[in-house]
Amino acid sequence: MxxxxxxxxxxxxxxxxxxxTGAFAALEAGNQLACPVCGANEVEKDLMAPTVRPARKAVAGPVEKAADASVAETGPGAPNLRDPGTDLEAAIAALRKQIAxxxxxxxxxxxxxARRIHEGDAPERAIYGEARPEDARQMIEDGLPVAPLPFVPTRKVN
Structure with a gap:
């Protein structure tokens, strides 16, 4: 990774x-990368600094003794990617939780x-999932009450 x-x-x-790197290149070539803030598909690599872990002997002590476990795990100065960084990210996380x-x-x-529910062939209930863009457009044109979500659903794997 x-x-x-x-x-x-x-x-x-x-x-x-x-x-x-090949996976990134394939997604970039297929225009399948999108900004999580504004949804723009024009995404490129930005300046990056490598994360270098100190040697085992250089570590001051076990993770339990560290004042901030997230800093101890990722190194000093590394961003905490577990928590929302902005109010918008927090709102999207809350929306994701509510929908789930x-x-x-x-x-x-x-x-x-969605079509089965709309036509009365399945019980009416709130659902969410994934659809190809052309299928989503067609559902909207056909009058189905659907809307895109501002996040990609978490897929259950293994």
Missing amino acids: IRYTLKCKAGHRFDSWFQN ENSEYVGMNFTAE
């Missing part, structure tokens, strides 16, 4: 993890399930 610092055309900076608690994740079956 490799972490890159990225920047969109609007100047928003963010970090993202990739399987390897109050609706059913249907994954890639979102288009089919």
Whole structure:
């Protein structure tokens, strides 16, 4: 895994993890990268500083003795990526939590399930999932009450 610092055309900076440099290049070539703040697809690598861990002997003590465990794990000066960095990120995290608690994740079956609910073939309930852009446009044109979310749903793996 490799972490890159990225920047969109609007100047928003963010970090993202990739399987390897080839995975980043493939996503970049396919215009599949997007800014999490404004959604812009014009994203490029920004200036990055490598994270270098000290040798084991140089570490002052176990992580439990550190005043801030997140700094001890990632090194001094490293950003804390676990907590929202801005009010907007906090609001999106709260929205994600509310949606997860109050609706059913249907994954890639979102288009089919939304149509079944709209046509009365499935029980009416709140759902969320993933749809290809052309399917989402078609659902909106067909009058289905759907809206894009400002985040990508967390996929359950293994």
